[in-house]
Amino acid sequence: MEDPAFVRVHALGNRFEADLLMTALEQEGIPAILRSFEETPYDGLFVPQKGWGLILVPEDQLEEASRLIEEILRDLESRRLYQDPDQVDELLWRQLDQLDPEDVCRRAQVSYDRDRSGYRVPFLTGTLCCLPGQRALELIEAPTGTRLDFQLVLVVLHYLLEAKATPLAGKWIGERDIPGGALFFRGPHAFPTGRLLQCFGDHREAFCRALEALGGVPVSHGDAAYRLWVLPRVPLLLIFWDGDEDFPAELKIRFDASIQDQLQALDTIWALINLVARGIAAPLPGGL
Structure with missing residues (x-):
């Protein structure tokens, strides 16, 4: 039977959806219980009929949780429309094509291949x-x-169009410190740190191996931390804290305070973090 203090708010289709919604509810301070049909004594018997599982929330927060879940699912559906590179706005390509390559290279710290009329852009450990x-x-x-x-x-087009030849601020900030970030980076736009932690478990060593594989340089923060160059003018700081019997493991992402000199829009910054998270999780079981 359901806990009398909690009521059903959503039937889940799969584990990915469960992880995404549970993380979003937690970040919004809404208590939630996850009940998976795969983890019952029936070993998944009811999954085809009832879905993968259920999320339960306190009855007095049902309306708030429903609104949040609807927003996330709406965003997921819209994101499925934007997966193909060909769906990027043609205007971005036209704007870049009209710029002086010498100026772009100076601002973005990239090089220009004149034989191919293309920009060579360092990205993590690759090009x-x-x-x-x-x-x-x-x-x-x-x-x-x-x-x-x-x-x-x-991300690459916006970086080449927007990057400025300004020095780093030398100050690390969180996503909520970016103007507008406190409202934007939540719900469907929350960073996937919860899902990364599920990939790591409580194993700091897995975090370290994953960051080193992407060219991360160890720095002194938390229980483990790495500075990562994603683009020539865009460093990130990822900080890992070990979990214990009282507190779960925690992962934070920090930006140099100059981040919006290089990527102006919040949704572009969010896309950048998704790319980095995918790279971090690639060698781990399940990935992202």
């Missing part, structure tokens, strides 16, 4: 080639977990 005239992005050396998709093309 990309952006060809505005062909409306194409190529993976010259693909970092772990990198695949050619909508988010990768979007």
Whole structure:
């Protein structure tokens, strides 16, 4: 029987949906119980009839939880429309094609291949080639977990268009410290740190191996931390705290305070983090 203090708010289709929604509810301070039909004595017998499982929430927070879940599922559905690189706005390609390559290279700290009329863009441990005239992005050396998709093309185009030749601020900030970030980076736009922690478990060693595989440099923060260069002017700091019997493991992502000098829009920053998270999780069981 359901706990009398909790009521059903959503039937789940799969484990991915469960992880996403439970993380979002937790970040919004809404207590939630996950009941998976796969983990019952019936060993998944009811999954085809009832779904993968249920989420239960306190009755007095049912309306708030329902609104949050509806927003996330709506966003998931819209994101499925934006997976193909060809769906990136043509205007971005046209704008880049009209810029002076020398200026782009100076601002973004990239190089220009005149034989191919394309920009060579360092990305994590690899190199990309952006060809505005062909409306194409190529993976010259693909970092772990990198695949050619909508988010990768979007981030690279915005970086080449927007990057400024300004020095780093030398101050690390969280996503909620970015103007507008406190409202934007929540619900469907929350960073996937919860799902990464599920990949790591409580194993700091797995975190360290994954970050080192992407070129991360150890720094002194938390129980383990790495500075990671995603793009030439975009460093990230990832900080891991071990869990114990009182507190779960925790993962935080920090930006140099100059981040919006290089990527202006919050949704582009969110896409950047999704790309990095995918690279981190690639060698781990399940990935992202």
